[in-house]
Amino acid sequence: MFLTKTVILKIANPDDDLEETMQKYSDGMNYVSEVLFDKGKPIPAMKLQQEVYSYLRETLKLKSQMSCNIPRQVAGCYKTLHKQKKAKWQKVEFSPSSMTFSYKRDFVIDEDTVKITTINGRKAYSILNYDYAKQYFDGSWKYQASKVVKHKDGDYYFHLSIEKEVPDKEITDASTFMGIDVGMNYLAVASTTDRKCSFFAGGEIKNLRNQYKSMRKRLQSKGTLSAKRMLKHIAGKEKRLMRDV
Template structure:
């Protein structure tokens, strides 16, 4: 089993070395913007091979970049244009379906690259030396600089990891250069016999995650702090945007990065609590959830609906799933995706499925068949845990495990869903909530 990680190394530079990295990173950025202009003029092309033929020699001559960097520039621009074209097609489909009336404007003008970063290829543009040093190519030749970082990460570079490409990243706040290195780590395969715990994770907005174990344990991670801070950031942005001065715009950039880092930090802390050793962790397959849960927007929506939509836009469940996934693998555990259908509407005790089981779509689950009552998010977590447990049993009996549900065929999907809906929690499961622990993130 392999896991890709990004390792952050701080470069300890003297003034001359810092100037060398500044020059090469600015030249790389200028080359990106030049190539982006050429791509825009040639039909907004996302063909990397075509772009390289158009700009390679000009980049070498005009910006003095080394050969490998001159190849990386059109590849990076090509990838950016492919992402823009994907958004353009998605927006076109959404307009045809009547989901939105807004037209995507990302390709109306030439995309510009602002960050001072550049991509380096291992053993060509950079290489590691003894004594915690790294050799990096610049416009005036190679420089050898010392680096520092987490001891565990440095050990992976020295002993275990397959090293890939890297990026030079400049942090404007502390005026420091970092090297972000991609490393592929080989980990021992996970034996289903060693999986001693099975959990289901229900993600949401009021509670960012609810962890439900098959041993009746539960842990809640509240999203109240994130929503409170998100509303504060929103009010601050409105004030600064109204002001419109240069200093206000600089403040907006700082606020954007701060909010993003805050949410990412919370997700890392929650995933650290969830990804315990020797566990099988069930996660919902929530692909295209935003498209499936479209609500009113613009003038048609009330103030409360607009606020709810804004909170939903900041719902970073995909980032949380990703953090749980890689942390689980590092701890000898495994995270798998299960079908999300009816996890919040199905009674885990009797199997009755109905929207009426969630009165007013609230946090209280009341089964209309057997009167079983429990916290709605905990019901979702338990249903996910049951589905993960069934997958573990199939894994043990067949020796084959799919980390995500492969149910593209309607008949196969219906058959898998029928198996899941036949699962039952222990008949003596208690509706008493006194055993619940509210997760504290520290």
């Protein structure tokens, strides 16, 4: 089986070239998003690339690999949106917060440096290689398409995607297996083949979600600007609650 990980490494010396490339990349994503949105339905990534490639290269001055990555990303995003039954066809907007690079085509990396193709050419950036991350530079891992991400703290990080084939774990000697069912009445019910069972109640969580539902209903009926702000605030609180659970 294949083991995949994302190793997050801080870029120690980001510069104006990196920031400008991030902005241009975002401009490209939004241009392609508008082109695809106007079609009213998803189209294959290659067909989209053929339509937008010259604009990305000649007008935005993006490099060749970026001009291939962008339509693939946007096409994938709209395809996912289209698969969601309740989601309406809507234009997706992208902020200048991340960009994707392909290994060996527009980035190479070792344990001290990542070399990235910016709009002004290939640049080398120092990375803060934490002790835990050094194991991923021993030659046994394969590097995949990875991202430069601007975190909320304003710093830039390289999200290195890696993959390695590892032996399947032997389970022939196992005599007991566990299954876990998740839900709202019980956050989790764990049961084993030897008929042992544990319940983790979710009553308090369910009550909180019911309270949020009631609050949303009242606020939606008002329709005021302050009510809309409160709805957004409540949505964030509920999302954080369920993420932490």
